[in-house]
Amino acid sequence: MPTNQAGHSDFDVELANNKKVVDAMLERLLAEQKQIEPNIMQAMRYTLEGPGKRIRAAMLLWCCRAVSGTINENAKIAAAAVEMVHTYSLIHDDLPAMDNDDMRRGKPTCHKKFDEATAILAGDALLTFAFEVLSERINNPAAAVALIGELAAAAGPAGMIAGQMADLRSQKKKGNRELLEYIHTNKTAKMFHAAAAMGAICGDADRRQYESLGEYGLKIGLCFQITDDILDVCSSSEQLGKTAGKDTKADKVTYPAVIGLEKSREIVRELAQQAIDELQSFGQEAVFLRQLAMELLDRKK
Amino acid sequence: MPTNQAGHSDFDVELANNKKVVDAMLERLLAEQKQIEPNIMQAMRYTLEGPGKRIRAAMLLWCCRAVSGTINENAKIAAAAVEMVHTYSLIHDDLPAMDNDDMRRGKPTCHKKFDEATAILAGDALLTFAFEVLSERINNPAAAVALIGELAAAAGPAGMIAGQMADLRSQKKKGNRELLEYIHTNKTAKMFHAAAAMGAICGDADRRQYESLGEYGLKIGLCFQITDDILDVCSSSEQLGKTAGKDTKADKVTYPAVIGLEKSREIVRELAQQAIDELQSFGQEAVFLRQLAMELLDRKK
16 A cells, blocks of 8 residues: 555545545535534534544545546435435434444443434434435535435335344344345445435436446445454454444344354455456445445555 | 205315315325235225325315416326325324324224234334325426425425424423424425425426415415314314313413403404415416315314
8 A cells, every 4th residue: 555755545645534524515515504402513513523424425426426437416415415415324323222332432321422313303304304404515416316216125124124123123132144234234234325326316327327236336335344253253342432342242133143253254255356357347446435345454444 | 156956065075075186096096005014004095094184185286276277297206296295294293192093084093903013114104105196197297296395305304304393392392482383384384285286287387376376375385284273172082083272281382371262253253364375366267275164164074
C-alpha cells in the first residue's frame, strides 16, 4: 500500500476525505430541516457523530466514480441516506430488548446516553428521514425512485430486518452454515449491495456495470461481516470501540464458532478476490474499490 | 344520515368497502414479497389485521375520487402504505419504554403477543416496507417520489415522531394549549394531511385541489385527535378496544384536561365545519369526505 509523507496510505486519506464529505452532507441535511423536534435532533446528531469510518458511504461514492469518473451531488445525498439507515439499525440493535449493548463507536449507546424511548424514536427518525431526503433532494425522479427502492428493499423485512430477526433467534439454538449465510447476507451484505448499486445509479451506470458493482458490494459486505466475527473473537473492546467477545458470550451464530477461525479467514480471502474480480471491466477509476477489498483482509477494528 | 335496508348508513357501507379494498391490497403486497422473514411476517400480519376502520386510507381513496372521479391502483397502493406507517407507529407507541400499553384494537399489543424485540423489528419492517412498495409499485416515478415525500415528511422527525417525543415529555409537566396543538398537529394531523395530499396526487390534482384537500386532511386530523382525547375521558375500554382513561392516568396533555370538555367539543365542531368548507370547489364526488367530517362529531369509538 503506497503511503504519503505523513505515513498514511492514499487509501486512508481518501477514506478520511470521503468521511468529511458525508459528514458535511449529513449536517447540512439535518440543519436544513428546521422543524425537527430538538430532543430528537440531539439524539440523531449524537448517534450520527463518532469515529465510524463510513465504509458503506465511501463504497457508494467510489462506485459512482467508477462509473462516471466523478462524485456528484446525488451520490453525496445517497451516501448520507445510507449512513442514516445504518445508524438507525445500530441504535435499535443496541436496545435492551435486542442486543442490549452499552457501548457503540467508543461512547455510550443512544439509550444509555438518553433513554429507551428517545433511542426508539431517534432510530425511527433516522430511517424515515433517509427516505425524506432521497425523495426531496435527488434531482431526477427516476433516480430517486430507484435509490429509494434499493435502500428500502435492503433495509426491510426481506433484508436487514430479516437478518436481525434470524440473528436474535439464533442465540437459542445451534447454528449451521446455511443459517449463518442467511443472517450475514441479510443483516449486513444486502446493505453493502444497496450502497454499491446506489452509487452505480448515481453515476448513471448501464445494466452490466450496475450488476457488477452490486455483486462487488454483496461480496464485500459478507467479507466485512466475517472479519467482524473474527475480530469479536480476537480483539479487545478498546480496539473495537464496542464490547468485544459479545457474540461468543451471547452464544451467537458466527463464522469462527461454526466453521473455525482458519476456515473463516480463508473465506474472507476468497470473497475479497471474488469482489475484485467483479471490477474487471473498470480501470484506474475503481482503484479504491479494489483497495477496499484488500484492506478488509488486514482489518484490525 | 341515509340508511339502507340492513340499517347501515351509506357511509358505513362505503367505509367497510374501502377497508376491504385496503386489506386486500395489504395482503397482496405482503404475499408478493416472498423473502420476508417468517417471524417478522407473522408479526406484521398480526398487527395489520384487526377491527381498525382504516380512516386514513379511506380519506386517501376519497380524495383521489374527489379529484378524478375514480379510485385508481396507485391510490390503493398509497392507502396500504399509509396504513403500514400508521400501524408501525402504534406498535412502537405501545412499547414498554413508550406508552406501555397491553391492548390495541381489542387484542394484545405486538410486544405482548410476541416479545419486545419482535415488536421493535415489526414496526421497523412496516415503516420500511411502506417505502419499498411505493418505490416499486407506483406506475409513474414523479408520483412515486411525491407520495414518498409526503409520507416521509409527515411520519418523520419534523412530523409524527416530533409529536410523539413532545407527547412523551409532556407527561412530566403541565401542558398549555400551544404545546397541545404542537403535539396533536405533529403526532396525528400531519399524517391525515399526508393521506389527503397523497389521494390528491394519485388523482392527478391541480395545485389548488391539492392544497384544499391537504388543509381538509389537517383539520380532520385535529378533529379526530381531539375526539380521541374526549373519548378517553368518556368511554369504557370495551368500547375503545384499548385501555380507556389512560391519558388522564398518565397525566398527559389532552384537550379536555387543558381547556375542558365542553370547549373541546366546541373546537371539534368548528374544525369539522372548517374541513367541510375546504371542499367547496368539489361537488357530489366529495360526499363521503363531507360525511367523514360529520361522523367525527358523532364518534363513539
